[in-house]
Amino acid sequence: MHVQSVNPLRHGATVLDAELTQFALWAPDAFYVSVELEDGYSLPMLPHADGWFVIKACCAAGTRYRYKIDGELDVPDPASRAQDGGLDQPSVVVDPHAYSWRYDEWQGRSWNEAVIYELHVGALGGFAEVEHHLARLAELGITVLELMPIAQFPGERNWGYDGVLHFAPQSCYGSPEQLKHLIDSAHGHGLAVILDVVYNHFGPAGNYLTYYAKEFFREDKETPWGDAIDFRRGAVREFFIENALMWLLEYRFDGLRLDAVHAIESPDFLPELARRVRQQVGLSRHVWLTVENELNQSSLLEENYDAQWNDDGHNAMHVLLTGETDAYYADYALQPTEQLARCLSQGFVFQGHITRHGESRGEPSDHLPSTAFVLFLQNHDQIGNRAFGERLHQLADPRAVDAATALLFLSPMIPLLFMGDEYAAEQPFLFFTDHQGELAESVRKGRRDEFAAFSAFADPHKRDQIPDPNAEETFLVSQPRIAGIGSPRQEATLRLYRALLDVRHHYIIPNLSGTQALGAQMLGRGAVSARWRLGDGSELRIDINLSDTAVACPVRPDFRLLFTTVSTEVLDEDMLAPFSTIAALKPMTLKSALVN
Structure with a gap:
């Protein structure tokens, strides 16, 4: 239940006309808030009901600004649409209508046509560099790009799940206009673009909300990343719903993939978000909403969401392909063949079945269409959460990987591949961050401690060999080298992908x-x-x-x-x-x- 009504104010800096901008900050724990403009002007913001501070100021798009809390603390706008550099730099007023769209008639693609290519923008060099891959991916048979999270995070290297300013595209990837140009160009190639968004937590560095808006979080609920976000509060719900609508309406993304929704402590928030998105987008556009959800809640897929990443299917196949049964693969160690059969015929493996922890997991899913499940042989998690980031073709018999690839692309489930899969990339994809000081040491230690449950790393000295997430080299070796395609294995893999996707487009997709x-x-x-x-x-x-x-x-x-x-x-x-x-x-x- 809501504990307060939704305030009609919009978070952040809203351009009202060529010379007027409204600034709105929800700061229920602050007594006094001002907006500090780049020209030295300090403008006191007027207190409104429910903890809001608001002012309309004569400033145009491109203006740099910060908020000052109680005359002491300078903070970025939590709803900043862009940063003039990193988290410690000023926020920037952005005009959402400044970009001129070239493919204005684009209305998206049917979900049944989806063949998803997940990529990390930073590893490919930024928004402009990703554009260089559009033609070859469309020719291969890819229909959807999925961008790992791009919200502004600490430093310049990160998977994106440490995002702090959820409305601002990561500044070192490029400007908001360059992101729009990438999406626009993708549409010109017939490619839809979806974005991975993180609504279950904020990153561990650079978040000042607890100083002036403690009510953003719940002290009585914990997640793996700290106090849970309090979606019972109207201003908090609106923050994330506005964020979803911004990506879909202003940037024209074709869908969102919501990360780890099992960590969202509010059963009615996800249906409300989907309902608002469907209302705002309208019936003329194809817009997709997908989730990652360890709870296997088929009820969420019955009306509100198009599909869920099917970790069950991946885990069963991974055990069969590699023989690995450590950690979370232990739930698939005894009956992987039976579980694969259940996945192919019913969707989820765990539909109320008991896990290795003795807990019931999942809901019945055999009534859902096969297209409600996104299937993959690997993604950023399954590669990057290995100690050394090895890819599947480096772990299993190549013939078995080819057989599994055929199942991936020819089953009626929605297929997803990770960047580099299509040519058996030799480069790993490691876990990387760019934290400093004590946080860097904590992340380094936490990363190595994660692998204590794996038999190969029971010895602490072996865990010390795991690459340091904060080292620049860890990021550099994770960049796929597409220009180097040419080995027999790579050429054979590319031919296989082309052949399978040709079959899928001709015989499977039209009849899904x-x-x-x-x-x-x-x-x-x-x-x-x-x-x-x-x-x-x-x-x-x-x-x-x-x-x-x-x-x-x-x-x-x-x-x-x-x-x-x-x-x-x-x-x-x-x-x-x-x-x-x-x-x-x-x-x-x-x-x-x-x-x-």
Whole structure:
């Protein structure tokens, strides 16, 4: 329940016309607030109800400013739309209408068409540098770019999940106009762009809210990152809803992926955010809302959100591909094949099942469409949260990785790949930050302590070998070298991705609407056969064997071969070869046509 009504004031600096800007700060713990302009003017802000301070000032877009709290503390605008450098520099007034859009008619793409390419803007060199990759990604068959968080964070190197100023694009990546140009250019290539946003916490450095707005947080609720954000308060809810609407309406992102929503201590906030977004965006645009949610709440996907990242599917496949069962993979150690089958036929693996901690996790999900689940073989988490950032192709048999890749792109779930996957990049993706002093030491120690649960790092001396997140070299080695493509493995991987995405675009995507899972069965250790009725009445069947032993496989009468990772010359009608995937399609029959 709300404990106060929503104030109609908008957070931050709002350009009213060419020469007038309104500044609004929610500071319920402050007695006096002024806005300090770059020309030396100090303007007292007028106190309003519910802890707001407001003033309209004669200043234009581009003006630098800070807030001064109680005549003592200078702080950046928590809703700063841009910073003149880092967190310790002035905030900048931004005119959201200054950019002239070139592809103004863009209305987005259907969610069924999504093939997602997750990338880190900083690792690719900034907003302008990312534009250089648009043409090749569109040609490959990618339809969506997903940017890891870009909100202003401490320093110049960070994954983005330490964002402090949620409204300001990271200044070292480029200006707000350069970000808009990137999105505009992507639309020109037919690419949608979605943004990863973090609404569950603020970064550990540079956040001054506790000095003048303690009510932003709850002392009675903890998250892994500190006190929980208090979404019961109207000004707090509006802060994040305004943020979502800014990215979608002003920057024209095509969707948002909400990070770790299980850490949001308010059951009604997420539905309200989705409702407000749908109302504001309208029916003419395709705008997607997806989540990361350890709670596996299928109820959240029934109306409000389009999809959830399916960690269950990844974890089951990772155990089958690598044999690793440490830490969170322990929940998938005993029955990974059965769990993969459940994932393919029902969505979540954990649907109320008991975890290794003895707790029930998840809700039934077999009533949801396959497109409600984003499937991946790896993403920034699964690579970067390894001690040395190794990629999957460096950990598993290449044939098994190819077989899993075929499942990724040909199943009716929405596929996601991480930058560099498409050419088997050799560079790692490590966890990196740019903290200083005691915080840097704390992050360094915490990073190494995380791996105490892994058998390979039980020895503290081995944990000392884990790269320092704050070292510049850690960031530099995490930058993928796309210009160096050329090894046989890289060329073969690129050919595989092109072929699979061609099949997906021709045979899977056009018929995803109305798809129904028909079940999945275990064929043996590491081997599964799954079937779906596509929207046009045809039947898709995928047989996958991630083991090193051939398994018996039911014949495929009347099925047309779509793709196989083994030579068609050695295909056996009754057997499924080791490390292989076969995808086949049965055309619509009269019976299935009547059913549909």
